[in-house]
Amino acid sequence: MAQKPLQNYIPALTGVRALAAYLVFISHYAYAFDENFPRAVQRFLNEFHIGVTIFFVLSGFLIAFRYFDNFKLTGNWFKQYLKNRVARIYPMYFILTLGAFVAYYFTHDEKITGGFASPVGLFFMHITFVRGFFDQLKFTGIAQGWSLTVEECFYFSAPFIFYFAKKYNKFWLQCAVVTLFGAGLVMIFRNVNWYGFFGNFTFMMLYTFLGRCFEFFAGIQLALIVKKRQVSIGGEAKTWFTYLGFALIFVCVGIMSVLPIPKGEVAGLHNPFGIFTNNYLLAGSIALFFYGLLTETTVLKKILSNPFVELLGKSSYIFYLIHLGYMYDFLHNYFNKWNDDIFELYDKWGKDWVSPFQYDNLNVLYAFIILNAVSVLLFKLIEEPLNHYIRQSDFLIKNKPRNPDNQSEAIKA
Numbered sequence: 001m002a003q004k005p006l007q008n009y010i011p012a013l014t015g016v017r018a019l020a021a022y023l024v025f026i027s028h029y030a031y032a033f034d035e036n037f038p039r040a041v042q043r044f045l046n047e048f049h050i051g052v053t054i055f056f057v058l059s060g061f062l063i064a065f066r067y068f069d070n071f072k073l074t075g076n077w078f079k080q081y082l083k084n085r086v087a088r089i090y091p092m093y094f095i096l097t098l099g100a101f102v103a104y105y106f107t108h109d110e111k112i113t114g115g116f117a118s119p120v121g122l123f124f125m126h127i128t129f130v131r132g133f134f135d136q137l138k139f140t141g142i143a144q145g146w147s148l149t150v151e152e153c154f155y156f157s158a159p160f161i162f163y164f165a166k167k168y169n170k171f172w173l174q175c176a177v178v179t180l181f182g183a184g185l186v187m188i189f190r191n192v193n194w195y196g197f198f199g200n201f202t203f204m205m206l207y208t209f210l211g212r213c214f215e216f217f218a219g220i221q222l223a224l225i226v227k228k229r230q231v232s233i234g235g236e237a238k239t240w241f242t243y244l245g246f247a248l249i250f251v252c253v254g255i256m257s258v259l260p261i262p263k264g265e266v267a268g269l270h271n272p273f274g275i276f277t278n279n280y281l282l283a284g285s286i287a288l289f290f291y292g293l294l295t296e297t298t299v300l301k302k303i304l305s306n307p308f309v310e311l312l313g314k315s316s317y318i319f320y321l322i323h324l325g326y327m328y329d330f331l332h333n334y335f336n337k338w339n340d341d342i343f344e345l346y347d348k349w350g351k352d353w354v355s356p357f358q359y360d361n362l363n364v365l366y367a368f369i370i371l372n373a374v375s376v377l378l379f380k381l382i383e384e385p386l387n388h389y390i391r392q393s394d395f396l397i398k399n400k401p402r403n404p405d406n407q408s409e410a411i412k413a
Contacts, residue, residue: 012293013058014313015304020058021316023051024144025323025368027267032360043257046267050253050282052147053215057286059151060219063158068223071159078159079397085155087390089317092383093148096321097126100141103326112326114140116195135196135203142325146207153209154216161220171224175217182210202262205275218283222290242292242300248285252277312372315379323371331370335363 030045037045071077101123104112114137116122125131126141132149139146157178165171182205185198198204205211255277259268268274293301303309312319322328339357346353357363392399 010294011305011310012301013062013290013304015306015309016054016058016290016293016313017316018309018312018319019304020051020054021320021323022368023048023054024320027051028324029364032364036361040257043268044253047253047256047269049267049269050249050278053278053282054286055147056150056154056212056215057219057222057283057290059154060216061223061287061290062219063155064162064220064223065226067158068162068220068227071162073159073163076397081159082155083396084391085152086395087387089148089151091386091390092318092321092378093142093145094127095382096318097123097141097145100326101126107326109326109329111139111143112141116140133197133208134194135199135207137195138203138207142321144320144324150207150209150212154213157209158216161217165220171221172217175214178210178213182208185210202270202275205279206269212279214279215283215286218287219290222287225291226294239292239296239298241288242296242298245285245287245289245292246300249282249289252282252285255281311376315372315375315383318378318383319371319375322375323368327371327374328367331367332363335366 026045027048030042030048033045034042067081071081100112101119103109104119113119113122116137122131122137122140125134125137126145129149129152131137131140132146161174164174182198183201186201186204189198190200192199196203198208209216256268256271256274259271259274261268262270269278292298293304304313335357339355342355342357346355357366
């Protein structure tokens with residue numbers, strides 16, 4: 001079989017985005033299966049937040065793979081680079097965040113504001129991504145949107161990471177310096193009562209780029225290895241990289257699931273060794289898994305490259321943003337209403353039947369299907385057109401006739 005050179009767009013890695021988003025979904029709704037699975041299984045499912053780490057490693061790989069060889073620390077290059085990042089990430093985040101605060105206007109749901117005195121001020125903190133630096137505000141608005149602050153910090157840092165890596169050949173030293181800088185901020189601000197701004201080490205290590213930079217560096221290192229070795233898609237008949245990496249990912253999940261959960265937390269992730277496992281051991285396992293997807297032909301790769309799975313991957317950024325929060329709450333409230341209406345109807349008929357909305361696990365499945373459908377529609381009708389429009393516009397820099405940057409980058413995240 002002739003080898004295909006590695007291209008900028010890799011369908012299997014787009015499919016991985018869907019897998020990552022669905023793992024995060026399971027971690028948030030594992031409670032729905034409390035009555036059906038042993039406690040050990042529930043703990044295991046609670047650690048499926050690993051989808052976020054998959055996003056971060058994937059981001060590091062894609063940005064380095066596309067830009068490491070051609071970046072320039074010039075005004076025009078940086079404007080084009082930021083334009084591409086804005087086109088991919090910002091429109092849907094802004095629209096859905098605006099939707100969250102409009103929902104707050106009608107519902108006064110304190111989950112959206114977290115008790116912050118000024119909803120308008122908090123909204124601007126969200127759309128500028130700065131809320132992600134505050135421990136007490138990280139889960140306000142679109143709760144899972146904290147990870148976009150991490151992503152944006154990486155986007156801004158990546159060209160400088162590449163520059164220092166090329167100039168001084170001290171790639172991994174940068175990771176240590178970044179993490180130590182974060183530790184220094186915690187030492188300075190942990191006793192300052194400012195909404196938890198770098199308020200503790202757990203927050204810094206789990207919810208900021210300074211603590212999670214290793215995951216991006218693992219992706220960058222993978223890209224450099226792939227480039228150096230001139231890897232070809234499907235060039236190896238072996239399959240052990242793919243499946244070994246995949247198995248190690250869930251070994252990491254198993255480790256976190258048996259660790260003692262610190263008081264006030266919900267997962268072994270927050271245990272100090274859980275942080276080490278998630279940020280370092282897991283990141284390496286994911287990089288190994290990605291290397292297998294890039295170089296080996298496996299059944300798993302074929303599944304992730306399937307056109308339907310690829311579509312789910314392209315819309316997974318939206319799914320990630322809406323799977324938790326006001327849209328899910330809207331569905332949940334309607335499921336409850338329909339369940340009550342159905343039982344009232346049964347009472348009138350004198351029937352003792354089962355309602356299709358009386359079981360939490362089925363309602364979660366309904367929501368999963370509906371939210372995926374909504375995500376695909378929003379991707380086709382809003383995200384993809386806005387992405388193209390911004391890239392072809394003169395926003396930040398005059399549009400070039402051809403833009404080599406592929407629109408199908410990983411989420412974020």
